[in-house]
Amino acid sequence: MTTDQRDLTEGFLFTDQYQLTMSQLYWKYGLHERTAQFDYFFRRYPDYGRHQAGYAVFAGLDWLLDWIDTTRVREPDLEHLRKQHDFAGRRRFDEGFLSWLAETGGFGSVSIRSVPEGRIVHGHEPIAVVEGPLAVAQILETSFLNHLNYQTLVATKASRVAEAAAGGPVLEFGMRRGPDVGANAGTRAALIGGADASSNVGASSAMGVDPQGTHAHSMVQLFMALGEGEIGAFRAYAATYPEECVLLVDTIDTLESGIPNAIRVFEELRADGHEPIGIRLDSGDLAHLAVRAAQMLDAAGFSDTRIVLSSELDELAMWQIRAQIVDEAPRYGVDGTAVLHRLTYGVGTRLITSQGHSALGGVYKLVAIDEAGDWLPAMKISDTPEKMPIPGDKRVWRVYDNRGLATADVVSGGDEDLSSGDSIEVYHPHREGIARHLDGIRDVEELVVPVYGNGERIGSPPSLDEMRKRRSLDLERLDPGVRRLVNPHVYHVSLTQQVKRLQGEMIARERRSD
């Protein structure tokens, strides 16, 4: 991609065509500057086939806000819109509309409330809310979804991978199989969601995290081609990086060549006054090889070295590997728990592509339009009740029970305040007649808070550390059943009576009017 192409494809025209055609229609009908409200939410958690998420980790907001803050309508963008013609050969976009776009200049006129980045979020609840001139908020839709859907998807997967690692370090290795430069967003999301570090040099540097990596098979192949063999490659590596010596042992044969050669080099390194860090296994039966490697390293006096596992890992593969290690270790006279404690996980393709569920279905739906200072609720009717957004101006609350665990998220009307009181009556978001009482409430927290307004960000961007703390605090306050990797408990997202009633009235009204 050339620089011109990049400016064109990543700027104001980073949107779907229908956002522009609709906006021109709004302009033509004098509706373009009516204040509208759109909700960002998803309906279903990622479902990877045989396992599924019970929560999501919200990510992508900071880069989205940077995009909103810096994107401008540029003359070359307008030039490209001028080039569009309809089937009759007339220009598709009126010069008056383009002038209005040029005057508007960008997205500075919207205001955004959102769940803070890094926090746990759930299906059906508004995660971010955009308010602004109808046509501006409409054009924003695509970029909004694009920035939030992918990072939330990958952060959620990373959180699951970290759960499976049970405290062991997780390294994100997916860049080579990641989606073009979108891989950087994937790395960022992985770091927010649960990865401790990444091999991606640029993205790690930008996030202030030390990039991780040692050597590939190619280095061993090279020394082999030059007649110095695997041992020659290992010696060169140890000499170059004596303090961080991790050797990849599967280029020829892990048990017959790689580990014995690594042990020889580790002994030489130790004789030289340096402690080796570990080995990496990148093929074969990783559980079996980890046990055998531990056995051999222990016998040679290297019981503290790490064993880094990589090759098509994901949360289920890691879970299986850990179980197999515990089963198999005693047969080799090895302490299985000790093996688990020395594992580090390099997780690549399956994390950065969220394999099994490769897109979060987040949507951006019109929920209200300003009518002389009041919010007129809007709604999409559907035969599938689940698919109907929650209409109107709203607030979102997280309710903590007397154990301090999050017990439900509640969506209220914009004028309702749930922050006090120890009992709330709530309703199912898309089934009828299901009410329940939330009792024994210890705390109620408002989730969706202002993050952008008056053309600027509200507050400074959170550090990676802050986002990670939000995630781990939210995870601690989540029922363990909801965190489960397979068949998780369903976390409740409920509506107040006021919101439920509005929803019911709107469905009845629209069905009558047909």
Added chain:
Amino acid sequence: MTTDQRDLTEGFLFTDQYQLTMSQLYWKYGLHERTAQFDYFFRRYPDYGRHQAGYAVFAGLDWLLDWIDTTRVREPDLEHLRKQHDFAGRRRFDEGFLSWLAETGGFGSVSIRSVPEGRIVHGHEPIAVVEGPLAVAQILETSFLNHLNYQTLVATKASRVAEAAAGGPVLEFGMRRGPDVGANAGTRAALIGGADASSNVGASSAMGVDPQGTHAHSMVQLFMALGEGEIGAFRAYAATYPEECVLLVDTIDTLESGIPNAIRVFEELRADGHEPIGIRLDSGDLAHLAVRAAQMLDAAGFSDTRIVLSSELDELAMWQIRAQIVDEAPRYGVDGTAVLHRLTYGVGTRLITSQGHSALGGVYKLVAIDEAGDWLPAMKISDTPEKMPIPGDKRVWRVYDNRGLATADVVSGGDEDLSSGDSIEVYHPHREGIARHLDGIRDVEELVVPVYGNGERIGSPPSLDEMRKRRSLDLERLDPGVRRLVNPHVYHVSLTQQVKRLQGEMIARERRSD
């Protein structure tokens, strides 16, 4: 992402950490400027679970070459490398190495041969070959893989979707669920691989294709909230875009409200001297609704209007929908074939994420290193014969039989010329003792040709049209069994005797040396 972050994450440091640590080792051992040769290839075609590809469409090369051509080692990149320290607190990268990087300046010293972009490619054969100073070619690996793997993955999926559309127009709609700005690469790949157009305004504009899109549910919701109903929204749309009126009919109820309202507006439009273009169905049983829509539109005298289908489409869903339409149409007195001919397909999430197989496993492997002007072959040994790359300097040929169909791709030694002769003896790439003769050869074409050298691209970048023509010509010359969506025939990629012998010798030598 800020501008500084973008420069940092998309430039020279768009690589994996181990490429830099290995390169420093090569520098330390005086190997960094030895000329090395790396092959880019994949082993397995995408396998989407119940269906799988029998070929791939190669894409991503042009944007990769732009990246190679323009990426420079910048002072801020080096500054970030200076910030890295090892566990003992010493700087990880030597100033001498960083000076060498600064002098090298970028990737201008490599030369690249490749299959031209848009062509059909197969497993195990070199698709692109990089020659250059070892350390430079090594650092390039990650970006090389990243740019080619994702676009080839999506172009392949797009080709399958186009096969399923059987000539009907395919529109790429995936941006909102695509991977951050990587979505632009996805759009580009879809356009190369089989999509006729895209909703992505920026990427379409950059590729010289008219972006496609009409309106969303939100426009209908808005007019409903304002009391003007679905019909009000449709009238406004028709008035704004009389020559390109496509109406989305499922906001309330497709059969009861959407289609009858669309027909009223189409009649008004026609009375005004304009022909409507069509309707779009975005939910429900698309096959059934398409038949019913055709029936209603026919009865109203609009038998030429298009029926655009969208909502979780992929090649299998489209195949099923087309079959169901043919089955179901007669029951409603509709000609099924006529319905098929008026379909347009909007394909989103499942195309841009290649759902079911979300990453192409392309790799970049050292195959030879220069030794005093000769190529010394290099190879990774593995217990899995399939995983062993084909060693040494090589050429790749496509053999056409006397029907003019591609019958096999053959990998020869770098000094072998297969362009003449009507019989070639070939060997299986990773099984032993399987030889066969390719007879009745009409033509042999060299596939991998120079595309970059002496710091610049060779020839001008191909237009989208050229790339699409390459694809369709290659598809026409492919056995229909290989193009099949489910259980495709296996296309043969074979080795010449010389290459097979070298492979065998190297395996024997490495196994002996252990």
